[in-house]
Amino acid sequence: MKFTIVVQAAPAASQAAWSAYQFTRSALAAGHGIYRVFFYGDGVYNTNSLSVPPQDEFDLVKAWNTLLDEHGIDAISCVSSALKRGVLDAGEAERYERSCANLSTAATLSGLGQLVDATLASDRVITFGA
Amino acid sequence: MSDDRKTLTFITRRAPYGLGNAKASLDMVLSAAVFDQQVHYIFMGEGVLQLRRGQQPAAIDAKDLSAAFSALPLYDVDSIHVEAEALQARGMSAADLVIPVKVASAADIAALINVSDAVFNL
Numbered sequence: 703m704k705f706t707i708v709v710q711a712a713p714a715a716s717q718a719a720w721s722a723y724q725f726t727r728s729a730l731a732a733g734h735g736i737y738r739v740f741f742y743g744d745g746v747y748n749t750n751s752l753s754v755p756p757q758d759e760f761d762l763v764k765a766w767n768t769l770l771d772e773h774g775i776d777a778i779s780c781v782s783s784a785l786k787r788g789v790l791d792a793g794e795a796e797r798y799e800r801s802c803a804n805l806s807t808a809a810t811l812s813g814l815g816q817l818v819d820a821t822l823a824s825d826r827v828i829t830f831g832a
Numbered sequence: 833m834s835d836d837r838k839t840l841t842f843i844t845r846r847a848p849y850g851l852g853n854a855k856a857s858l859d860m861v862l863s864a865a866v867f868d869q870q871v872h873y874i875f876m877g878e879g880v881l882q883l884r885r886g887q888q889p890a891a892i893d894a895k896d897l898s899a900a901f902s903a904l905p906l907y908d909v910d911s912i913h914v915e916a917e918a919l920q921a922r923g924m925s926a927a928d929l930v931i932p933v934k935v936a937s938a939a940d941i942a943a944l945i946n947v948s949d950a951v952f953n954l
Contacts, residue, residue, distance in 0.1 A: 818869065822869075832853065
């Protein structure tokens with residue numbers, strides 16, 4: 703089965719982001735394909751590589767990055783959600799003259815069209831958080 | 833494109849301001865419409881307040897969301913449904929809304945969900 707995962711919740715705010723990660727990890731372990739992970743709204747905080755959780759806690763941002771990277775999964779952070787929330791890649795940081803870029807390396811900034819495309823291409827779209 | 837046309841349903845359940853959900857739903861609906869998909873847009877619960885006439889969001893430094901709804905026909909989004917019970921619970925009727933909609937029962941909404949390829953809830 704080919705899944706697209708939509709993440710709408712931030713790691714620090716809600717269990718939903720954790721469930722999304724665990725679902726993605728489990729789906730891969732069970733041999734399913736992940737067509738795309740789309741971070742929308744507060745979900746873009748899952749791709750904020752500047753977040754620093756307490757040392758004895760699970761680092762969800764880092765874990766996402768590793769999982770997406772290891773499996774070569776296409777991961778998109780919604781660009782308008784991300785800019786609003788201060789999650790920038792190098793190009794946007796330069797364009798808007800901000801001091802640094804912080805988008806996780808496994809993610810790319812792009813638009814909602816990528817979500818529609820993913821919905822058309824996947825067998826199932828699973829949404830976490832709202 | 834017609835081969836992979838899907839039916840996408842967007843359920844919006846939050847009041848227009850104070851949370852980003854309403855705007856996030858609207859943006860999703862418009863994107864799906866641009867991709868020429870069959871779109872159902874359903875307003876449930878406090879989400880019906882998004883369509884209420886006479887909003888003055890400038891008073892809280894917010895941008896008026898309701899103005900954008902009148903653009904939906906330009907995107908060929910014409911399947912717009914409002915939960916009947918939610919209107920009733922708020923003492924509202926279709927006449928209080930900024931655009932023409934279909935007033936839908938819970939069964940009508942269930943039927944729309946049933947024919948959808950994907951449902952997005954916000």
